[in-house]
Amino acid sequence: MNDNKRSLGLAVAQMGAVNLADTRESVVARLMAMMREAKSRGAEFVVFPELALTTFFPRYWMSEAEAQQRFFEPAMPGPATQPLFDLARELQMGFYLGYAELTPEGQPFNTAILVDRAGKITGKYRKIHLPGHSEHKPEAPFQHLEKKFFEVGDLGFRVFDTDAVRMGMCICNDRRWPETYRVMALQSAEVVVLGYNTPSVNIHWNEPAHLRTSTHLVSLQSAAYQNGIWVAAAAKCGSEDGHHMIGSSVIVAPTGEIVARALSEEDEVICVKADLTLGEFFREHVFNFAKHRRPEHYKLITERTGAGEPVA
Amino acid sequence: MNDNKRSLGLAVAQMGAVNLADTRESVVARLMAMMREAKSRGAEFVVFPELALTTFFPRYWMSEAEAQQRFFEPAMPGPATQPLFDLARELQMGFYLGYAELTPEGQPFNTAILVDRAGKITGKYRKIHLPGHSEHKPEAPFQHLEKKFFEVGDLGFRVFDTDAVRMGMCICNDRRWPETYRVMALQSAEVVVLGYNTPSVNIHWNEPAHLRTSTHLVSLQSAAYQNGIWVAAAAKCGSEDGHHMIGSSVIVAPTGEIVARALSEEDEVICVKADLTLGEFFREHVFNFAKHRRPEHYKLITERTGAGEPVA
Numbered sequence: 292m293n294d295n296k297r298s299l300g301l302a303v304a305q306m307g308a309v310n311l312a313d314t315r316e317s318v319v320a321r322l323m324a325m326m327r328e329a330k331s332r333g334a335e336f337v338v339f340p341e342l343a344l345t346t347f348f349p350r351y352w353m354s355e356a357e358a359q360q361r362f363f364e365p366a367m368p369g370p371a372t373q374p375l376f377d378l379a380r381e382l383q384m385g386f387y388l389g390y391a392e393l394t395p396e397g398q399p400f401n402t403a404i405l406v407d408r409a410g411k412i413t414g415k416y417r418k419i420h421l422p423g424h425s426e427h428k429p430e431a432p433f434q435h436l437e438k439k440f441f442e443v444g445d446l447g448f449r450v451f452d453t454d455a456v457r458m459g460m461c462i463c464n465d466r467r468w469p470e471t472y473r474v475m476a477l478q479s480a481e482v483v484v485l486g487y488n489t490p491s492v493n494i495h496w497n498e499p500a501h502l503r504t505s506t507h508l509v510s511l512q513s514a515a516y517q518n519g520i521w522v523a524a525a526a527k528c529g530s531e532d533g534h535h536m537i538g539s540s541v542i543v544a545p546t547g548e549i550v551a552r553a554l555s556e557e558d559e560v561i562c563v564k565a566d567l568t569l570g571e572f573f574r575e576h577v578f579n580f581a582k583h584r585r586p587e588h589y590k591l592i593t594e595r596t597g598a599g600e601p602v603a
Numbered sequence: 604m605n606d607n608k609r610s611l612g613l614a615v616a617q618m619g620a621v622n623l624a625d626t627r628e629s630v631v632a633r634l635m636a637m638m639r640e641a642k643s644r645g646a647e648f649v650v651f652p653e654l655a656l657t658t659f660f661p662r663y664w665m666s667e668a669e670a671q672q673r674f675f676e677p678a679m680p681g682p683a684t685q686p687l688f689d690l691a692r693e694l695q696m697g698f699y700l701g702y703a704e705l706t707p708e709g710q711p712f713n714t715a716i717l718v719d720r721a722g723k724i725t726g727k728y729r730k731i732h733l734p735g736h737s738e739h740k741p742e743a744p745f746q747h748l749e750k751k752f753f754e755v756g757d758l759g760f761r762v763f764d765t766d767a768v769r770m771g772m773c774i775c776n777d778r779r780w781p782e783t784y785r786v787m788a789l790q791s792a793e794v795v796v797l798g799y800n801t802p803s804v805n806i807h808w809n810e811p812a813h814l815r816t817s818t819h820l821v822s823l824q825s826a827a828y829q830n831g832i833w834v835a836a837a838a839k840c841g842s843e844d845g846h847h848m849i850g851s852s853v854i855v856a857p858t859g860e861i862v863a864r865a866l867s868e869e870d871e872v873i874c875v876k877a878d879l880t881l882g883e884f885f886r887e888h889v890f891n892f893a894k895h896r897r898p899e900h901y902k903l904i905t906e907r908t909g910a911g912e913p914v915a
């Protein structure tokens with residue numbers, strides 16, 4: 292099984308700030324420029340950020356109706372995003388894109404899609420671990436209203452065979468929860484891709500600033516190692532109308548090692564040739580789930596939601 | 604809740620090699636010396652390694668009967684270990700100790716106990732994630748026969764209130780599995796302690812040597828952060844009769860940061876004053892399980908043992 296090395300040219304296209312005044316068309320032009328750069332550097336798949344098409348609007352207090360009118364996509368592709376799909380087909384490049392989805396039934400989700408090299412949508416994910424709050428916090432320097440603007444995702448953590456790679460998706464805060472990756476690894480995922488917008492300031496407690504980045508990295512590194520998967524994570528970062536977000540987009544190998552990392556807080560492409568057979572050593576030995584897992588001792592993970600008292 | 608800071612003087616007593624020729628009494632004398640040092644440096648609890656009383660015998664091919672006769676404890680405390688319990692009571696010091704347990708019914712387990720400051724056993728854990736193999740591998744440089752010598756632990760991942768701290772335990776390979784910590788965090792663990800013996804060479808595949816340590820660290824760091832707990836891990840390390848094991852015993856804060864690390868591969872005490880309220884910031888906000896977890900999407904974690912096909 293390890294004799295025929297399979298590899299994937301895997302790129303992450305980190306984005307600098309998208310301000311309120313920026314148009315969808317200007318954003319898509321930036322994404323297309325990065326897709327072309329990724330292609331020129333050997334990539335076959337490129338990961339774009341969460342809510343890539345607009346500013347990170349959950350920081351602003353407004354009505355659901357206003358948010359949906361200004362920031363949500365009723366169709367994907369739509370008029371502004373069709374060129375990205377056309378370019379994918381032209382370049383034979385798959386991609387992950389995060390955006391605010393408004394369904395025909397009017398349901399709002401924080402969504403990501405997988406698109407294959409033919410420009411066809413092969414998978415969809417709707418964010419499950421919505422962080423933040425739903426009420427107005429006028430005393431906070433900014434809001435984090437994901438629990439107001441989005442419904443909890445209803446599609447689960449699925450994996451998709453896209454251009455012969457078994458790929459899973461998650462979004463931003465999902466990346467900090469080990470359950471996210473385990474559910475996908477139990478479906479034999481080889482690669483998990485994600486986008487994120489992470490404010491540099493924690494509005495909930497006085498968290499030292501450096502932890503915003505270190506906890507991001509350690510979560511991705513352990514996830515890659517403990518599941519024998521590649522993980523590729525794309526930030527939207529820098530200062531959006533004065534609101535700063537962390538960068539440090541990375542690609543992590545199944546060894547848990549960071550093999551590519553963005554250094555700027557601007558549009559920046561990072562790219563690796565990902566050896567897809569590398570994860571098999573981990574999945575066949577230390578994390579051979581069939582041999583070593585003991586689900587009879589994991590029951591609390593699905594039986595309880597919150598933390599409770601000791602089991603006697 | 605965060606106004607009254609609670610702290611714990613937390614020490615890890617890493618051990619250098621225990622060779623085949625070493626007696627239980629000589630080992631216990633080393634443990635007692637480190638307990639005294641830990642006390643002198645402000646510790647109230649000290650973590651000793653896995654299978655601390657003998658060499659790491661699962662590396663040797665022998666019969667179960669021979670292993671049990673040479674390396675297992677039919678009683679705890681027994682004649683050789685009673686002095687450690689007596690010293691704990693004298694110093695008012697709690698501890699974690701790993702040893703090979705032979706039950707009155709003849710069942711062999713890889714076991715750890717919690718002992719309180721009165722020298723009383725307040726908790727027991729039997730290792731669940733047994734690594735290695737049960738068959739003889741004559742071509743390998745050494746064996747890893749935990750699946751031969753031990754039964755899978757039958758006590759689950761419980762937590763115990765010991766000297767007013769809610770503490771969980773695991774052993775060695777358990778530390779690489781996120782389920783381990785999550786089950787204990789769902790019982791409101793504040794501290795998880797563990798011992799380990801990790802050979803520096805992977806006999807299963809040609810794993811780069813540095814990964815033996817980096818994957819150990821990233822597993823502990825993510826576990827501490829993602830559960831808002833302190834994690835303290837004690838190695839037995841160095842060269843046991845020519846068989847080398849990694850050191851890098853650490854204490855990790857709920858921030859995911861390594862706050863103390865052993866530098867030698869010998870007997871060495873590391874110690875911190877652990878702020879037990881620090882974890883509450885994580886458990887109340889980013890990892891407020893009751894607010895953010897979605898067990899309805901985690902079902903595969905308990906429904907499947909091995910990795911399988913994608914869920915449609």
